Amino acid sequence: MxxxxxxxxxxxxxxxxxxxxxxxxxxxxxxxxxxxxxxxxxxxxxxxxxxxxxxxxxxxxxxxxxxxxxxxxxxxxxxxxxxxxxxxxxxxxxxxxxxxxxxxxxVTKVRELEYMIQSYSSMIEKQNRDLKKEKDRVEKVLLNIMPKTVYEEWRQFGVTTPKRYDDCSLLILDFVGFTEMAITEDPAGLISELNDIFTAFDRIVEQFGCERLKTIGDSYIAVSGIPEANPDHANNIAGVALRILHFLKRRNRTHHQKWECRIGINSGAVIGSIVGIQKYVYDIFGPGINLAARMEAQADGMEIVLCEEMRKRLSPLFEVEEIGLRDIRGFGEKRLYRLLASDEISLHD
CATH class of the missing domain: 3.30.450.20 (PAS domain)
Structure with a gap:
């Protein structure tokens, strides 16, 4: 060749x-x-x-x-x-x-491989975005049912340790006649209004450095000094109570549906912990929350009721009115007061 x-x-x-x-x-x-x-x-x-x-x-x-x-x-x-x-x-x-x-x-096979890699990378990126979105959604839900520090402990260790809080204040609110309202009014419209009101309560609670613990039906529970200590917890929770009533009074002037609530506030010891295995909820137990519930039951519509021990913790800038002695189930005889105003908020018409 x-x-x-x-x-x-x-x-x-x-x-x-x-x-x-x-x-x-x-x-x-x-x-x-x-x-x-x-x-x-x-x-x-x-x-x-x-x-x-x-x-x-x-x-x-x-x-x-x-x-x-x-x-x-x-x-x-x-x-x-x-x-x-x-x-x-x-x-x-x-x-x-x-x-x-x-x-x-x-380079057909190379391009096909590059396309497969690119498609796979795009799929992984989408899955990661979806996972992050789902994680953020779950985190948002969990932060709605437990304080952030409790959530961080639970996320890091998988469990939380029940904690005793000796220096905290609590607020329990319940609407007057809500059961009858739920029967007679449009259910969807009523729940929409309740959501709007609770959203406004959340803003008020945040404004005073407190935290909404949970809602149960038409009941609203807020705390101060849990889980982070706050030396001004009594004044903060009292400020929240006054601001909530002030908000409802102004709202009732411009809305057909009138919302009246009873509020009980109290300072005392409680234990906070996550309860449940499949369905988590952060809850508090103890005499502090029990007495707050008793105060709410003693209140009339658009009243804030507290006992003498709570009154002594409040700043002199708060105005109270004595109700008198009442026999409180589980606590004996207590001297009760109505919270009327502060230097910033007045409930006087």
Missing amino acids: DLESFNKLLLQSVGVGLAVFETNGQKLIFSNERFERWFGERTQGGTLTELFPQINAEKMEKRLEGGRAYSFDCELKTGMRSLSLSVEVTNRAMDSQEVLVAECQN
């Missing part, structure tokens, strides 16, 4: 598609078997730009004049198949004349 035959055989057997074009006119001079199989009849008298219409002629000329290769990717239809080709055009010398050589590599 002579050298020329050997070179032709070598060009036919390489794993890339090779084509040689004239520098002037860019007419096809030679192509190997692989190139002809890909391009078929288009190789007959074709030119470089006819075979590769996606070529940027100006950009290619600048790169070739600078002694650099011009590379691009193209899609090629061959019957029912579609090939992805990576093409590199270079200036070469052949038989003492300059020619353009196009080397074409079939």
Whole structure:
């Protein structure tokens, strides 16, 4: 075999598609078997730009004049198949004349793999976004049923330790005649109003540095000094109670449905803990919350009732009115008071 035959055989057997074009006119001079199989009849008298219409002629000329290769990717239809080709055009010398050589590599499988990787990455990113969204939703729900510090402990360790709080204040609110309202009024409209009112209560509670513990039906329970200690817990919870009544009085002036509530406030010891295994809830137990519930039961509509021990904890800036001695179930005889106003909030008409 002579050298020329050997070179032709070598060009036919390489794993890339090779084509040689004239520098002037860019007419096809030679192509190997692989190139002809890909391009078929288009190789007959074709030119470089006819075979590769996606070529940027100006950009290619600048790169070739600078002694650099011009590379691009193209899609090629061959019957029912579609090939992805990576093409590199270079200036070469052949038989003492300059020619353009196009080397074409079939990168279809590489592109398919890249597409699969990209699709998989996009899917993973979407799953991560969905997981984060779900995690944020669950976290928001959990933060609505337990204080943040309790949630952080539960998230980190999987359990929480029941804690005793000796220095805290509590508020229990219940609406007057809610059961009758629920029967006679439009249920959807009534619950919508209740949600609006509780949302306003939450803002008031946050304004005074307190925390809404939970709602049970139409009952609303807020705390101060739990789980973070607060030396001003009694004044804060009293401020919340006054602001809530002030809000309801103003609201009732402009709304058809009148909402009246009873509020009991108290300072005392409680134990706080998460209860439940499948359904979690953070709750408090002890004499402090029990006496607050008894105070709420002693109140009339739009009244805030507290006992003498709570009154002694309040700042002199709060105005109270004595109700008298009452026998309180489980606590014996207690002197009770109505909370009327503070230096900032007045309930006097």
